[in-house]
Amino acid sequence: MPRRKLRVKAADSARINTELTELRTRLEIHTEWPEAVLAEAEEAAERPRMPEHDATDLPLFTVDPPGSRDLDQAMHLARRPGGGYRVHYAIADVAAFVRPGGAIDTEARRRVETLYFPDHRVPLHPTRISEDAASLLPGEPRPALLWQLDLDADGALVLADLRRALVRSHLRLDYAAVQRAVDLGADEQPALLAVVGRLREQQERERGGISLPVPEQEVEETLHGYVLGYRAPSPVDGWNAQISLLTGMAAAELMLDAGIGLLRTLPAAPAPAYERLRRIAAALDVDWPQALPYPELIRSLDPEAPLDAAFLNACTGLLRGAGYHAFDESRGLPAPADPGHAAIAAPYAHCTAPLRRLGDRFAQEVCAAVAAGAEVPDWAREALPGVPALMAGGDRRAAEVERACVDLVEAELLAGREGEEFRAVVIDVDERRPGSGTVQLREPAVRARCDGAAAGGPGLPLGRVIDVRLTTADPATRTVRFATA
Missing domain, CATH: 2.40.50.140 (Nucleic acid-binding proteins)
Structure with missing residues (x-):
């Protein structure tokens, strides 16, 4: 994500690093890998399951923060003959490296997701896989789940296809580089990402979906110590996120049609929650006409303005309650009565970050099997009912880590x-x-x-x-x- 930093007094790195080590110990977060996991990772990296279809000629590119090596996604965009757009979206095929029931699988189910500390990243998978053999690094052939997503001229999805394929990323970009390319009009791919991203944002508006532009606190280590800043989403953030959302929505529909899968759900907020927001809006002099839909109000606000920022902070309460729902109707595990995600205003699945999030591997495997007209593998089918509880625990721990790290640096700075x-x-x-x-x-x-x-x-x-x-x-x-x- 692009960053806008406010430079302030830096907190001493050595002292904070010691406290962060103690924090990991208190939270029982293991940074070391069992020898069996490392040995299995080395073997898997040398001999992954390789797909038959070769798509390495597709000039994919990645968009990630500078220095990132765990690259889950790569994309290519094109205009379709006769109108509309075609998005190819490759997602790292982690299942090609993880043996069901093996040492890596067992450890990943214990870790659940990658945890981010200011001084250290605790990855979901060994770095031999997550930052090397499975990562979509430029110039390297990699097994992937390759989505083809065809859009009409307005950006609406008209066709979704998925297959396992061997891919090769041709270019690695960061958010600032994409923004520069868009501003200069120097590269077709960033320009198309801007076009498709804006069309998908318009589709989101028409669905009634919403993204809250609330700046987040962020800790960064510098040569002089740790500093705190606010990170605000940029246009490139939004366009890139729209491609991931598009894929997650296509995956959700695919799984719902098949009667088996893993959804990310968020119930609609109750009426009293909106009534409370209207009272807060009135107290803050935020103009919210009765006829103006809530999503349109959010889009009209400026997160840099104090009154608007306070209102946006209050709006985050509507996003609480997100969770995972596994279903397998052939085995008596029903899909949710309301499968939608209230903020996205559509059914949605997490499936685009399998290097960093456990549940994505299971959603990917279901989608790949359904798209191929094959049976979902027993290892994925049998694990599905327990995945929501694992992910809920992982989400709680990640939130606890993030809050504890920010609290620590705040206290040290002051x-x-x-x-x-x-x-x-x-x-x-x-x-x-x-x-x-x-x-x-x-x-x-x-x-x-x-x-x-x-x-x-x-x-x-x-x-x-x-x-x-x-x-x-x-x-x-x-x-x-x-x-x-």
Whole structure:
């Protein structure tokens, strides 16, 4: 993802790295690999299952952050004769390297997903596979699941096909390089990604789907130590995400038609949740006409504006409750009554990041079998019912790791500055205790609890810029607290 950084005082790397090591120990996160896993990974890397179809002449390219080596996806875009577009989307075929029931499979089911610490990445699969033999690195032939997705002139999907194929990425790009190429009009592929991405965004609008443009906190290690910044999505982020969403939606429909699969679901928010948002909008002077649909309101907001940012933060509550649903109707495991994902406004499946997310391998295998008119392999079919629970646990652990790392760096950045005052935006207010809530500092990029007025006094002014005083910055407990100044 592209990054927009605010440079502030850096926190000492050596001290934080020691604390991060202790954090991994407390969370029982294993960074070492059993010898049996490493041995199996080496053997698999030398002798993967190779597909019969050769598509290495297809000039695929990847879009990833600079320095990334675990490359799950590569794409090629073209205009179709007579109108419309054709998207080829290759996804790393992890199943070509993982023996069902073997050492790698067992370890992956324990790890569930790749975990990201500021100083260390704890991968789902050994790096011999995830960053080498299975990764879609440029110039290297790789086994992949190759989707062909045909779109009409408006960007609507008219045909989806999937097959195992040998592919070769011809070009490796990062987000900034794609944006430069689009701005200069110098390369057809980035230009087509912009065209197709915008068409798919319009399709999303017409479905009633929504993506919240909320800047995220991000920790980065520099030569001077760790810094915190806010990461905001760029247009390239959105276009690239639309290709992945398109594939996940096609996969979901394929599995639903076959009566077996693994969906990523999100129920629609209840009416009281929208009523609460309308009250918050009114308090923040966010103009929300009764006739304006919620997704269109979100698209009209500016995440850089304090009042809009506070409202967008409140909107994240509607996205809670996402989960996985496995179904196999031939074995009495039904599909959900409502298979849709409320934010996407369509059925959807996670299937494009198998190097980093366990469930994607199972969804991929179901799709590949269905597309080939074959039976879903027993190893995938038998594992499906247990995958949602595994993924739920993995998601919780990943969220815990992310929050703990940010909390630690926040506390280290501010340690010793107790009593100082900062400008902050009130982005959330505790409804039970209006005098308390969450504030967001612009510099350094910190979000933390703020205890404001005493009981019976005025509440925190949601969405307003206020002065706050740092009362606590404790790295040992990863705690930062403010009070109104």
